[in-house]
Each structure stands twice: as structure tokens, then as C-alpha cells.
Amino acid sequence: MKNLLRKNKRGNILTENIIFIVLNLAFITILLLFLFSRTGDASVLEEKYAKQIALLIDAAEPIMTIHLSMEDAIEIAEKENFPAGEIVKITGNVVTVKLGEDGGYSYSFFNDVDANANFDTLNKKEYYFVVNEKQ
Numbered sequence: 001m002k003n004l005l006r007k008n009k010r011g012n013i014l015t016e017n018i019i020f021i022v023l024n025l026a027f028i029t030i031l032l033l034f035l036f037s038r039t040g041d042a043s044v045l046e047e048k049y050a051k052q053i054a055l056l057i058d059a060a061e062p063i064m065t066i067h068l069s070m071e072d073a074i075e076i077a078e079k080e081n082f083p084a085g086e087i088v089k090i091t092g093n094v095v096t097v098k099l100g101e102d103g104g105y106s107y108s109f110f111n112d113v114d115a116n117a118n119f120d121t122l123n124k125k126e127y128y129f130v131v132n133e134k135q
Contacts, residue, residue: 042080045073046105050097053088053117053129054109057095062113062133071125073099088117088127 038044049070056066074084080100089096095117098104109115114132 042076042099043103043105045076046097046099046103047107049073049088050095050105050107053090053095053097054107057090057109057113057115057129057131058111060111060113060115060129060131062131064131066129066131067120067126068129069126073097074125076100084124085119085121087119090115090117090129 049068053068056068060066070087073087077084077087077099082098082100087097087099089098093110094106094108096104096106111131112134114134116130116132118128118130120126120128
């Protein structure tokens with residue numbers, strides 16, 4: 001009788017461990033699939049470029065032109081049928097990046113300058129930003 005109870009306990013522990021491992025693997029797989037699907041997503045790129053542009057403007061001196069390659073963002077905007085010339089807007093001290101009709105991400109900069117965002121119509125894969133003294 002004691003031998004039967006010991007065998008059943010060993011079998012239960014093994015089964016519980018296997019179920020635990022399988023559930024953990026399933027959870028990790030779902031988590032990784034979610035992360036990989038969101039890595040190149042438009043919302044992530046909007047946030048990345050808005051912050052990057054704001055930091056570039058903060059570091060810029062007046063009467064400066066900054067070129068920024070935005071090839072991946074422009075490709076996503078073209079897939080969404082969103083005009084490439086309207087991806088980046090600067091209003092006051094707020095940079096807004098939109099890659100589609102919905103959403104967008106805004107980030108502000110602290111430098112007291114006038115900044116303009118311009119789409120490079122010759123290269124068509126980058127924007128350039130003109131930073132001037134505030135008037």
C-alpha cells in the first residue's frame with residue numbers, strides 16, 4: 001500500500017512540473033510574438049521620431065539645418081496612403097509625428113528657437129529641419 005502511494009505522488013509531481021513548463025513556454029512564446037509584432041509598428045516609430053527630433057532641436061544652435069533619414073517611417077506612411085510631406089509638424093515648441101490618419105505622437109522641446117520641418121522632395125527619404133532664432 002505504501003509503495004502505491006509513493007508512485008502516485010511521484011507521478012503527480014512529474015505531471016504538475018510538465019504542465020507548469022508547458023504553460024510557461026506558451027506564455028513566453030505569446031509574449032515574444034507580441035513584442036516582435038510591435039517592434040516596427042507605426043506607433044513605436046511615431047514616438048521614436050518625435051522624441052529624436054525634439055532632442056535634435058534642443059541640441060541645435062540657431063541658424064542650423066538638420067537632416068534626418070526617415071525612410072522606414074515614410075514607407076509606413078505611404079502604405080497607409082498618408083502624404084509623406086505631412087508626417088512631421090512643428091507647432092510652437094511641440095513636434096508631432098503622424099504616420100496615418102489616426103493617432104500621432106507629440107513631444108515638446110525646450111530650446112527657445114523657431115523650427116520648421118521640411119520634407120526633402122529630391123531625396124524623398126528624409127526630412128530636414130531649419131532652426132532659427134526666435135523672433
